[in-house]
Amino acid sequence: MRIVLVGPPGAGKGTQAHVLAKTLSIPHISTGDLFRANISQGTPLGLEAKAYMDAGRLVPDEVTIGMAKDRMLQPDASHGFLLDGFPRNIGQAKALDEILAEAGIALDGVLDLEVPEDEVVKRIAGRRLCRNDGSHVYHVVYNPSKVEDVCDECGGELYQRSDDTEEAVRVRLEVYHTETEPIIEYYNQQGLLVTISALGKVDEVTERAVAALEQKKTV
16 A cells, blocks of 8 residues: 555654554655665765755755655565655645656555644643653653653653643644645545544554555545
8 A cells, every 4th residue: 555644743643654554564654764864874865955954954845855756666665655744745745646657656545643733732742751761752641650750761851842842832733734734635635535533542543544544445
């Protein structure tokens, strides 16, 4: 299957992308991984992206599109892939259409993880990370540490990232509504959109997603 995963920040896209890709036996292609891989390998696109990032500028769409195209055309993606974070806007969505058309393939579905805005704010603003090891992640409501502000694993201090405050989250949501949300209607008009609730346990959302995608594929 060839799938695009969309949804607001805090919808659980990263978690679901990882689980769904494993469940469906297709590679998970995220923009973050694309940037890190190209920069670490010193590819022409990676060097170009790094130059923009070092200058504090946004990486142009054509660079991101080029990275995504290279990755989608690799052998392990020949039977399918899951795109996470790409396309991010209408321009990238149209570029993806062109890439797929040139390759003689098409998307099977666009999975939209739907979460109420207040829940998004609650999920992100409640997140806490360990200063000693950023992989130790807690949540003040859903996954609190045994001792407030202390990591269960190493005893390090737990803190809130500056872009996880409620004010910062609402700004990120505004950017999402302006730049990314329009692709939902774009794909809806193409008959590719599948919308599911992203509320509930991870495995419940995954089951919901797989069932919706399988149903979409057979229509």
